[in-house]
Amino acid sequence: xxxxxxxxxxxxxxxxxxxxxxxxxxxxxxxxxxxxxxxxxxxxxxxxxxxxxxxxxxxxxxxxxxxxxxxxxx
Amino acid sequence: xxxxxxxxxxxxxxxxxxxxxxxxxxxxxxxxxxxxxxxxxxxxxxxxxxxxxxxxxxxxxxxxxxxxxxxxxxxxxxxxxxxxxxxxxxxxxxxxxxxxxxxxxxxxxxxxxxxxxxxxxxxxxxxxxxxxxxxxxxxxxxxxxxxxxxxxxxxxxxxxxxxxxxxxxxxxxxxxxxxx
Numbered sequence: 001x002x003x004x005x006x007x008x009x010x011x012x013x014x015x016x017x018x019x020x021x022x023x024x025x026x027x028x029x030x031x032x033x034x035x036x037x038x039x040x041x042x043x044x045x046x047x048x049x050x051x052x053x054x055x056x057x058x059x060x061x062x063x064x065x066x067x068x069x070x071x072x073x074x
Numbered sequence: 075x076x077x078x079x080x081x082x083x084x085x086x087x088x089x090x091x092x093x094x095x096x097x098x099x100x101x102x103x104x105x106x107x108x109x110x111x112x113x114x115x116x117x118x119x120x121x122x123x124x125x126x127x128x129x130x131x132x133x134x135x136x137x138x139x140x141x142x143x144x145x146x147x148x149x150x151x152x153x154x155x156x157x158x159x160x161x162x163x164x165x166x167x168x169x170x171x172x173x174x175x176x177x178x179x180x181x182x183x184x185x186x187x188x189x190x191x192x193x194x195x196x197x198x199x200x201x202x203x204x205x206x207x208x209x210x211x212x213x214x215x216x217x218x219x220x221x222x223x224x225x226x227x228x229x230x231x232x233x234x235x236x237x238x239x240x241x242x243x244x245x246x247x248x249x250x251x252x253x254x
Contacts, residue, residue, distance in 0.1 A: 034228050039196055041177045046197035049092035055105070058087050058112060065075060065116050 075119055082128035083115065089198055090132050096193045097140050099182055110143075111136040130200065134208045137190065180230035184223050191219035192227075 030038075090111065094104035115122075115135050122131055181189060187209075194205040195216065202220075206213040 030224055030228055035224060038224055038227055038231075041173070042181075042192065042196045045174065045178060045181075046089075046092045046096065046193065049095055050088040052088065052091075054084060054087045055091075057105075058091075058108065059084065061109065061112055062080060062084050062087075062116070065080075 075116070076124075079119060079122065079124070079128075083112070083132070086129040086132050087112075089129060090136060093133060093193060093198055094136060094140070096181070096197070097137075097186075097190060107136060107140055111139055114139065127204065129198075130204050130208060133194070133198070133200075137208055138210075176231060177227075180227050183230060184226055188219045188223035188226065191216050192223035195220050 087108070091104065091108050094107045094111075095101055098104050098107060111132060115132055122128065181192075184192070190209065191205060194200045194208060195202060200208065202213050202216050206216045209216065
């Protein structure tokens with residue numbers, strides 16, 4: 001939308017610098033701190049949805065087919 | 075349908091939904107995807123092997139369905155932002171709004187293969203072997219996709235998020251350095 005950031009183009013200097021540092025120290029390996037941080041954020045984002053539980057529409061859908069589900073299945 | 079099977083399906087829904095949202099970046103579309111997945115799964119429930127991982131089975135169906143039906147449509151990051159934010163009822167306290175948003179934007183920029191591998195292993199909690207099974211590829215392929223996804227995410231976040239990448243100064247500095 002309007003406020004969306006122009007994120008498509010990383011500044012080439014920064015990424016180049018990043019790659020150089022990486023290859024000169026630990027090739028293709030992020031530090032533990034960075035990996036941990038990314039992992040935390042990823043799980044926080046994911047778990048936020050998980051913690052919403054089962055929306056009614058899906059609970060109803062699954063329960064409908066349970067038990068006397070024959071009426072829906074045949 | 076057996077009661078234990080029904081419970082297993084029900085129990086897998088929250089994670090299935092989180093996976094769907096991270097795949098298509100749009101909550102409404104993700105919920106449609108989950109619905110279609112459940113209908114397919116329930117119609118073929120006899121092909122589920124009791125004792126095996128129900129979540130992995132459902133994820134495989136969802137992932138394949140997404141690939142065949144939804145892939146052509148472009149991911150709508152702009153549209154997803156507002157809708158996604160609406161569903162996030164409990165914004166985790168420890169992460170700033172900006173940081174959270176930037177993380178999702180960065181994730182959205184990853185190639186689909188890398189994003190799904192990272193989510194399956196890093197968030198859904200599947201092993202590399204299970205993720206490989208779900209994606210129908212070799213374990214080594216999953217490992218390399220996850221590594222590339224992490225590296226790319228770190229690059230993206232250090233590039234456009236350095237100024238307000240969360241409250242943790244030390245981590246920010248690490249990201250800006252690129253680690254190592």
